[in-house]
Amino acid sequence: MTVYNIALIGFGGVNRALAELIATRNPVWERELGFRLNIVAVSDLYLGSVISPNGLDAKTLIGAKFTKGGFGQLSGGSAEADNETIIRTAPADIVVEATFTNPTDGEPAVSHCRWALASGKHVVTTNKGPVALAASELKALAEANGVRFEYEGSVMSGTPVIRMAEKTLAGAEVDGFEGILNGTSNFVLGRMESGLDFDTAVRQAQELGYAEADPTADVEGFDVRLKVVILANELLGARLKPDDVTCKGISQLSPSDIRDAAKANSRWKLIGSASRGEDGRVVGSVMPKQLPLEHPLAAVNGPTNAVSFNTKLLGSVTVTGPGAGRIETAYALLSDIVAIHTQSTSAIAKEAA
DSSP: OEEEEEEEEOOSHHHHHHHHHHHHHHHHHHHHTSEEEEEEEEEETTTEEEEOTTOOOHHHHHHSOOOTTGGGGSTTEESSOOHHHHHHHSOOSEEEEOOOOOTTTOTTHHHHHHHHHHTTOEEEEOOHHHHHHHHHHHHHHHHHTTOOEEOTHHHHTTSOHHHHHHHHTTTSOEEEEEEEOOHHHHHHHHHHHTTOOHHHHHHHHHHTTSSOSSOHHHHTSHHHHHHHHHHHHHHSOOOOOGGGSEEOOSTTOOHHHHHHHHHTTEEEEEEEEEEEOTTSOEEEEEEEEEEETTSTTTTOOTTEEEEEEEETTTEEEEEEEEOOOHHHHHHHHHHHHHHHHHHHHHHHHHHHO
16 A cells, blocks of 8 residues: 655645545545555644644544644744745655645745755645746756645636546647636626626625635636646647736626627637637737637626637637535545555556566
């Protein structure tokens, strides 16, 4: 039985959800996946940091009502969050990076990933910043140190859009995509269709937990822009940066715009897209589009995400699934760990053959 020691960087909703899964699902993973996960370190800006080479009890981590600096109460703990020390020195095989997304330079998450990969540790992350802004560098660093940099959850949470496209559409010649890649904006548009104005729809999204206190990144398309960069670079071989992607959000759409679309048998959606032209250049954009009702993305409602891949051999292939949620995003981290395990066991089998 393989045991992977993991270090959690950030202990907000996503990594806390992963700890919940570890507390309840390890026996299932042992039986069905061939491994179990052991938390040996956690670092969090609010709670502090803790290292335990023998492992931390996941139930204790999620059940204790820690206050600020609470990890200092634990053996091997500190009230301060020393991310670099945790990442470099904890006896972890895998570093799970789930801190906040910085759309400007990706920090501190980019440094977290660098420290882990340079230390010979795999990285799995849901953070869009390092992937959109430094994926090439981090992939090269991972390869140089014989480890993996995985980030399935950076685009559509637990819906395996990156790995699905790379594996199951291999040879289908993907030359573009368009998608609903932000559940908050999609929810707001749906509420506007029911008669609410933009501001009221946003407030409702905030009350339900879909939107942050500052919803700008969602409703102005900045979150989608990072995801377009990730998909374009990963699947189309582009080298886009966020500033290369034109971006317009939904805040200027009025109730009359929504009503006019309905009269025309269409719906407004915030669409992130990219395509490769005949000259090989990849162009990306984020903008509201009025889609006819028969369009495969027109029926995607609420916080659900979807992406349609344009392929030369199959035409349009659409994937729909959850684009947010604690457990759903934690599953994406698990799927990355499964990919690492699969590669590792395959390599061992080849060596033995």
